[in-house]
Amino acid sequence: MSNANAALAQAQSGAVQRYGFTLGCALLGLFLFTGCQSGGQTSDDKAAPVYEEGQSLTMEGTLIDTRCYPLNKDVNRGLDHERPEGFVKACATACANQGFPVAILRGGETDGEVWVLMTVPAVLADYMAEEIRVQGTVRSTGVLIPERVETFSDGEWLTVL
Amino acid sequence: MKTIFSLMLAAFLFVGFTSEKTNQVTVKGKLIDTKCYGMMHDNHTNDHMVKKGDKMMKMPSCATACAGMGIPVGVLEDSKPGNDVHVVIAPAGTFAEHMDKEVRITGEAPYAGSIMPGKVEVKNDKGKWVEVEVAGMM
CATH class of the missing domain: 2.40.50 (OB fold (Dihydrolipoamide Acetyltransferase, E2P))
Structure with missing residues (x-):
């Protein structure tokens, strides 16, 4: 019985870890996506034409x-x-x-x-x-x-x- | 795992918070006449030097006159000639009596080099900020 409990506990722990890992990956993906979005904007800004006073x-x-x-x-x-x-x-x-x-x-x-x-x-x-x-x-x-x-x-x- | 998860969540929330778009800006400096300042950066006060034929002539209260005529006014950032100028998207005439004074304008910047005022304050003779009403403000 104690072996069964231990196995159940181990399985639950594994499930929690897998869940945490998946959630973490999802958040990392979202984080990187957000970062890329703002990075892209900066890159676009830099590509905008530059005009000089007096031109x-x-x-x-x-x-x-x-x-x-x-x-x-x-x-x-x-x-x-x-x-x-x-x-x-x-x-x-x-x-x-x-x-x-x-x-x-x-x-x-x-x-x-x-x-x-x-x-x-x-x-x-x-x-x-x-x-x-x-x-x-x-x-x-x-x-x-x-x-x-x-x-x-x-x-x-x-x-x- | 918990630590990594917490760090990611914190980073995500931080990025989300800081990337929130807010177009409100505040610019501070003196009110200038964009036309005469554009010709010569010395024209950042109320009296200007303008070219008449081959000679340069002093025009007293030129900035007030130009604003009164409707030539757009600008804020010379930190009142330092050569700094950025923000054109004020509002009728110039309402600023005529405040030309060459220190102003603090909060509003949106829908275009490069311009500000659409939501709140305009002018520093009075006693160094105190006083809000002024401008036609058609947001």
């Missing part, structure tokens, strides 16, 4: 309102925006007229680069959500001092600033 750049994209775009990147790159208070018609124009800085969304994609334009926003209020071409100088990565802003209309670029 001349010309880029094309959509003229966006910097206040609303982060709230809903799909909808709020247009003229009408989804805001916490509801859907606002011609919101981009209103925000630019209020003085919120405007930016160019390079390429027009939701995951594109956003470059905030160092100019009086109200001057560009009439061109919000339009395709624009900006020639300017890099202040820092993501911040551009525009020297010329053009919009695309009837098959040609028109200078608006």
Whole structure:
């Protein structure tokens, strides 16, 4: 009987150890996965293009309102925006007229680069959500001092600033 | 086994905790006019030197005027020329009277080189932080 008890105890102990080992492996896997995820992000960041102050750049994209775009990147790159208070018609124009800085969304994609334009926003209020071409100088990565802003209309670029 | 298990659990919890995404940042420095500072780093005060023809001319209260016109304002980190500048995603005009003052802004940084303010404090003449209201804050 005591032999049977001992065998049972040994079997239980083995089961606990196996269970612990499996759980440990699962946690290790999860830990390594989490580590890899954050490591990948750093690696991506390092791969991002580096811009230097004073560098001349010309880029094309959509003229966006910097206040609303982060709230809903799909909808709020247009003229009408989804805001916490509801859907606002011609919101981009209103925000630019209020003085919120405007930016160019390079390429027009939701995951594109956003470059905030160092100019009086109200001057560009009439061109919000339009395709624009900006020639300017890099202040820092993501911040551009525009020297010329053009919009695309009837098959040609028109200078608006 | 227990020790290994405990260590793994602790490491996992630590990584999970530290990798939690928080976009809140606080930047401290002085409020500058991004346009004139971009032309010349000496233009980090309220009075600026600007080019008129071949000559450089002193423009008193230029930063206040530029902010009043709507040119975006920025925070010059630690008030040291050459340091990073964070463009403030808010109407510049509301900052006009605070140009060249020390500010502390807490908010989100949705774009490189910018901050969307949630809370703005300005250091007053007595060295005390005073919260100021800015239009359209989060």
